Amino acid sequence: MLGLDAIELARIQFAFTVSFHIIFPAFSIGLASYLAVLNGLHLWTGKDIYLRLFNYWKTIFAVAFGMGVVSGIVMSYQFGTNWSVFSDKAGPVIGPLMGYEVLSAFFLEAGFLGVMLFGREKVGARAHFFATLMVAIGTLGSAFWILSVNSWMQTPQGHGINEVGQFIPLDWWAIVFNPSFPYRLVHMVLAAYLTTALVVGAVGGLHLLRDRMDQGARVMFAMAMGMLIVVAPLQILAGDFHGLNTLEHQPAKIAAMEGHFESHPEGGAPLILFGLPNAATETVDYAVQIPYLSSLILTHDLTSPLPGLADFPVDERPPVAIVFWSFRIMVALGFAMLGLGIWALVARMRGNLYDRKWLHRAAIVMGPSGFVAVLAGWITTEVGRQPWTVYGLLSTNDSVAPVEAAAVASSLVAFILVYFMLFGAGTYYILRLMNKRLADRIPLTSIGPIRTAGITPAPAVDDKFIPVE
Template sequence: MEALDSALMAARAQFAITISFHIVLAAFTIGLANFLLVLEALWLKSRREIYLDVYRYWLKVFALNVAVGTASGLILEYQFGLNWSRLAVQAGDILGPLMFYEVLAAFFLEAGFLGIMLFGLKKVGPRLHFFATGAVAMGSLISAFWILSASSWMHTPAGYSMTADGRFLAEDWWAIIFNPSFPYRLTHMILAALLGSATLVAGASAWQLLKTSHNPRARLQLSMALWTVVVLTPVQILVGDLHGEHTLKVQPQKVAAIEGSWTRPPPGAGEPLRLFGWPDMSERRNHWEVAIPRIGSLYLRHDLSGTIAALDEFAPGDIPPVPPVFFAFRLMVGLGLMMFAQGIVSLVLRCRKRLYIARGWLWSCVLMAPAGFVAMISGWTVTEVGRQPFTVYGLLRTADSVSRVSREQVMASTWVILLFYGLVFGIGLWVLMRVLREPPRRGEPGPQPSLPDETGQT
């Protein structure tokens, strides 16, 4: 049993490493693809060269991101087959088709039209090229649709039956795909991808404006990114609240771990907002807790006296690891509030016509560049670690999902993966920093359009 636990923790650690790298690249693909779609639409509508220059600039970053993301995706599939074969056996009849549809979307739409995006503007004409950009953007969203459907089904399984040996069989594909948590998680993830991309674009643009404050293309990038933050951050807060309400219904242990609530408060006392604490799993309490009375009830129950199920009301073997869930949630919320403040400050500076020249503000945007993606990884930690000790919530435990591999095998493959990631991501990051250190310029190198002449021919 000890050997199994050791191999299980090693496999979980390897999965956390591989997914953490890949999820950022996948999210950046979604955000950049839709950013490029908007830029090309604005260029087609206005014929202003500035939009095409910025499009060609970020198209290079998009191509780099897709290349590195493909490599990380292959590693993710490898470790899944190596470490989680028992999950594949038990739930493969449901998860297999969902993953297959994701691969179809990724390769037939994203990969199929990427070549036209990169090299076909002069060959196929602006409108057909715009269709290709739209197909890639749609492919990234469809990929997210199927991945989130599969992941959400593992959180809120529906539409299935089980065999005598514990295998899941599909009975209602509509219920499987649109399982109860799927709408919340899909919306939350898409918004996180767009916001993460926006803060990164804003940070890169701010860095460029610190060196060349009058570059109109860097100003355009910064403006568009900050408008995205302004519009989507309040929406994300609302969606997060709805997602939290639903999680409280279907996974109350997770919410109790998020709140660090070990015992239910007395009737009428309400749930406190625990700003800080150090959850102790062995003593089942928080050390150095700093809390505001009743405020937790306000966002959990939307009143000042409601309570939630506490951790001592569940079987000890069904409680997730509390410290990582507790701290990751606070990091996610803290960064989300900082992004909300970033949007508000940008509106004030925009009104004062200092958005592009206030150096302290630009430095803050540079520092906030990774905030969206760090918040997204923190949210993923809350969601997935908070589901433990189950892979299929309430039905299949993680200990029963891991392959029969030794800890030594898993650790050896983990070191190989880290070496591969260090090489691929190191080169990718070096190239990315070389691209982003200079702002887009007039006549940015890239695919050149073949515009129609007065007769309408190209």
């Protein structure tokens, strides 16, 4: 297939399936927590608007959750097909961790999901809130275990190697809480919350453009923008700490992210904003850079040394151009999210949050940006780890199964066709759900004064109802 060998095709196939998979958990993690907040607010205030919003978003959550489960199962099978050698060598460590994810987090999600979706009238409001909370905790638990597995592959510790070359666990605490895990867990969970906030904000903005008196859209938009202004700065701060950790444990990845081919032993490394990395000449062509800023960001010191790709053997360097650009896409979107949050905060302070049509349009445009940023971050992390599956210990070339290129190519084509049909249909259905308004009419008596984010109800157009359709 296009002259690619088996290992290249296997890498493309795994990248394709994981790219489809990660966007659904990133959304469902944040959305499960949002549903728990809505349920809790309804229980606390008795306001019907929160229950209506809960019912609106729970259907979307159910579809996204289902697609995440299906795509995750398909992805995991590749460990036994294209990457069976990796599974044999790393299985004693990663197998139990993935098993813990199923036995704890996934069972918790699955066990309470039906109650959350269908059981409110049967179990009562308090038990229903508890079930929603358990689903939210379960999604966070899944992120905990999966990121622990992946982080161990990035910064392995707590293991030994037996006589047949298998990684064997020696210290489970060190394996689970490996050096990069806390930073990556925080970074991913915050990314999931940002992704959800942007989607909710986009839906709220869409319906505000249609009717700025739409009470459900007002609550959605205010909550989403409030979440954005809080989480976006935290994410930037978490990214800074994550970068310091990556510099310590994966300096080649940092060099590729920054586009530094030459080392800077005396500090003073420039921040390359844009350019075209050229691996052949080991330069960044047409570079636009700011002197000294890379050293200041990465080490918080202008004189601390920074490594370059030239410090590493050619066959141990990650693909520079991919890592360089995916990192910049992620960072640029992060600051764009912060800018949107600040814009909304200013509008909130001026009392015209629901009247700013350009703000609402910007929120719609930014709606998918969380997914793009998650994918860009994941590409930076995974491609930046190359040429290793277990960093510094097991190469990608030594991890692939002895499968013929034709077999991998045929399954890749099948995945592409099925994924675009299946998940395309699911995504289209989710968008259709989002396009629908919250309800035909919302009784004013059910809304009352809303005690979150400083929102006050819009003036009624008559003495009983606010029309929203």
